[in-house]
Amino acid sequence: MTINESLQWAIGMLEQEGVENARGNAEHLLDHCLGMERTARFFLRYERALSAAEENEYRRLVTQRADRVPLQYLLGKAPFLNEDLVVDEGVLIPRPETEQVVEVAIRLLRQEGGVGDLVMFDIGTGSGAIAVSLAKELPAKVWASDVSADALKVAQANIRRLRVEGQVTLIHGDLFCPFHVLNLEGQVDLVISNPPYIPHGILGGLAPEVSQYEPWMALDGGEDGCDFYREIIPEAISFLKPDMGWLILELGDGLAIQVKDIIESQRKFAPPQIFPDLNGKARVIAAKRGQ
Ligand SMILES: C[S@@+](CC[C@H](N)C(=O)[O-])C[C@H]1O[C@@H](n2cnc3c(N)ncnc32)[C@H](O)[C@@H]1O
Incomplete structure (x- = not known):
């Protein structure tokens, strides 16, 4: 699947499970799977195909988020004041x-x-x-x-x-x-x-x-x-x-x-x-x- 297709799939799945801000969650998890800073999304080629490893990891995380595991636990971090703190x-x-x-x-x-x-x-x-x-x-x-x-x-x-x-x-x-x-x-x-x-x-x-x-x-x-x-x-x-x-x-x-x-x-x-x-x-x- 391309990045764009994966993102649309994730948004649909999260919306269906009632996750608030489905798009934001889907994007955060994608950034995480691609090892990318949020600000770098501007340069992303949405038509590029995800590798098998990236796609598997993205599906795993989105599925967990659809099960309502908090986003911060999946990312392993949470913002606090001006820092990202480790969380689990x-x-x-x-x-x-x-x-x-x-x-x-x-x-x-x-x-x-x-x-x-x-x-x-x-x-x-x-x-x-x-x-x-x-x-x-x-x-x-x-x-x-x-x-x-x-x-x-x-x-x-x-x-x-x-x-x-x-x-x-x-x-x-x-x-x-x-x-x-x-x-x-x-x-x-x-x-x-x-x-x-x-x-x-x-x-x-x-x-x-x-x-x-x-x-x-x-x-x-x-x-x-x-x-x-x-x-x-x-x-x-x-x-x-x-x-x-x-x-x-x-x-x-x-x-x-x-x-x-x-x-x-x-x-x-x-x-x-x-x-x-x-x-x-x-x-x-x-x-x-x-x-
Ligand atoms: C609401 S959380 C606050 C965590 C952190 N200080 C924060 O603000 O994000 C409350 C914390 O109190 C701890 N806690 C619960 N009972 C406690 C006790 N009897 N003595 C010490 N810590 C306790 C919990 O394990 C938890 O980490």
């Missing part, structure tokens, strides 16, 4: 919403203008998206935890990819547990997390790309979506620098009021600030530790 089925695909969490953190910490290396904890690091992006932008030592050993392998690949080996250390374990041995109580400038926050009851009804292929461990926030906020917020207090340390969390849809209440009920933080995303949804909450 062991990690949540980093989302644009999380880019905003990182941007808010960078802005707030730069405003403080502290001296020396900042100390940060990233709880539930997954692909390492938050940890590596912060390390790239700020003079920071980031400790990043996850309960998933598979996720930490991907995070390690991203640490290498962004060359932040000297700044980011991964620790395997439950929430803050692995941090207790570090003796960093009262010395942390930032505790940041994009925790699992989807209410358990709605997980099964999400798009198949999410509900069938992304790790539930990365999504399931318990009955009301707030289980992890209830654990992370009180535990962060003892680690944060009094009067200086920031707690910054991504917010699940409709959870802003509940999370704000959890923070305020600790009586250890200045009034939280909430940042909306481009759609006007409250997406990030930031609270500075008080005395």
Whole structure:
């Protein structure tokens, strides 16, 4: 088949299976099979025949995409801020919403203008998206935890990819547990997390790309979506620098009021600030530790 015929076949198949933006997906997978940058498509000769190997690989990937395997898993990468990060089925695909969490953190910490290396904890690091992006932008030592050993392998690949080996250390374990041995109580400038926050009851009804292929461990926030906020917020207090340390969390849809209440009920933080995303949804909450 020619490139053009293959592309038309792929678009038809993806449309039939209800894949959003079938053309974009078909083109991305074609670029991947041809080992081509997206920008090079302008020079592509659409009448050229695909080799047997290219055609087989393209059919295999398109068929998987039609089965609703997320595009990013098939490509093995996902864009995040200005980088492509490595991803596989062991990690949540980093989302644009999380880019905003990182941007808010960078802005707030730069405003403080502290001296020396900042100390940060990233709880539930997954692909390492938050940890590596912060390390790239700020003079920071980031400790990043996850309960998933598979996720930490991907995070390690991203640490290498962004060359932040000297700044980011991964620790395997439950929430803050692995941090207790570090003796960093009262010395942390930032505790940041994009925790699992989807209410358990709605997980099964999400798009198949999410509900069938992304790790539930990365999504399931318990009955009301707030289980992890209830654990992370009180535990962060003892680690944060009094009067200086920031707690910054991504917010699940409709959870802003509940999370704000959890923070305020600790009586250890200045009034939280909430940042909306481009759609006007409250997406990030930031609270500075008080005395
Ligand atoms: C929503 S994902 C966020 C991943 C990544 N930080 C991002 O923003 O793309 C939540 C992550 O928390 C991890 N996780 C779930 N339960 C955990 C726990 N008890 N302790 C540490 N990490 C946990 C999951 O494995 C997953 O990687």
